[in-house]
Amino acid sequence: MSHAPRTQAQLTLTDLRATAAEGRKLVMVTAYDAPTAGIADAAGVDMILVGDSVGNVCLGFDSTLPVTMAMMRHHLEAVARAHPRAFLMADLPYLSYHLSPADALRNAGSLVRAGAQAVKLEGGRKRLDAIKALLDADIPVMGHLGLTPQSLHAMGGYRVQAKEATQALRLLEEAHALQEVGCFALLLEGIPAELGRRATESLAIPTIGIGAGPHCSGQVLVFHDVLGLIPGSGPKFVRTYLDGFGLLSEALGRWVGDVREGAFPGKAESYMLPDAARAALDAWTPPGSSPEAE
Ligand code: KIV
Numbered sequence: 424m425s426h427a428p429r430t431q432a433q434l435t436l437t438d439l440r441a442t443a444a445e446g447r448k449l450v451m452v453t454a455y456d457a458p459t460a461g462i463a464d465a466a467g468v469d470m471i472l473v474g475d476s477v478g479n480v481c482l483g484f485d486s487t488l489p490v491t492m493a494m495m496r497h498h499l500e501a502v503a504r505a506h507p508r509a510f511l512m513a514d515l516p517y518l519s520y521h522l523s524p525a526d527a528l529r530n531a532g533s534l535v536r537a538g539a540q541a542v543k544l545e546g547g548r549k550r551l552d553a554i555k556a557l558l559d560a561d562i563p564v565m566g567h568l569g570l571t572p573q574s575l576h577a578m579g580g581y582r583v584q585a586k587e588a589t590q591a592l593r594l595l596e597e598a599h600a601l602q603e604v605g606c607f608a609l610l611l612e613g614i615p616a617e618l619g620r621r622a623t624e625s626l627a628i629p630t631i632g633i634g635a636g637p638h639c640s641g642q643v644l645v646f647h648d649v650l651g652l653i654p655g656s657g658p659k660f661v662r663t664y665l666d667g668f669g670l671l672s673e674a675l676g677r678w679v680g681d682v683r684e685g686a687f688p689g690k691a692e693s694y695m696l697p698d699a700a701r702a703a704l705d706a707w708t709p710p711g712s713s714p715e716a717e
Contacts, residue, residue: 503538570613
């Protein structure tokens with residue numbers, strides 16, 4: 424099965440800015456392959472993020488740290504082949520933008536070549552040189568502050584960030600530094616809702632929240648979380664709209680039962696011979712078998 428060619432123009436940064444300027448919420452979801460991109464697009468999202476959460480939800484890792492550029496490109500290319508209408512972004516994975524601005528640019532450039540219209544990277548002031556290098560090559564950048572999963576060990580685990588006054592003020596300063604350098608938007612993850620509101624109200628660029636309260640300019644969630652594809656309870660900030668795991672495994676189980684009972688495949692799922700070929704088959708005897716005695 425292949426995917427249809429592009430039928431609608433893809434959303435651009437200009438479209439996203441217009442949506443935000445009109446005060447309409449931006450909606451982003453992650454996707455990791457052509458079918459998930461197709462579903463996201465059919466649902467009408469503004470942005471698709473090929474997130475490094477691919478490591479957790481598709482590749483079986485327990486963090487995003489093992490995700491490499493090769494993995495990101497592989498999944499991004501699959502999403503891009505679905506020709507989504509949504510604005511397509513990709514995460515720069517751990518250590519792909521930390522070594523030098525030139526390295527960051529090479530890696531971001533390869534994501535753009537694979538179909539990304541923008542990239543996202545984690546961190547504030549420490550990342551300004553890398554961000555400048557990308558912007559200098561006309562690669563739009565979304566910043567990411569608060570709970571930054573690539574800093575898992577430095578943060579001491581996945582925990583809500585910036586609950587203390589000094590940390591909250593530092594986050595606001597970092598947010599403004601990212602705006603100043605030229606990020607087109609800022610993802611805020613795992614911070615108190617009041618801080619999400621303050622950041623959003625004080626910035627001119629849109630904020631996209633995940634566990635950052637309702638006041639952000641937009642929201643993002645992980646595809647598998649929204650659709651309940653992974654059993655077990657997720658973070659507090661997730662709202663699950665479907666028992667995807669339950670529904671899919673129940674449906675697949677019915678097929679398993681049908682196969683075991685001989686109910687699949689039936690006539691509808693089988694190819695039939697034309698009459699003449701069937702008659703020839705009926706008249707055929709296996710080599711070495713004796714013709715029936717008269
Ligand atoms: O990789 C990811 O899923 C993310 C989330 C914050 C959306 O970056």
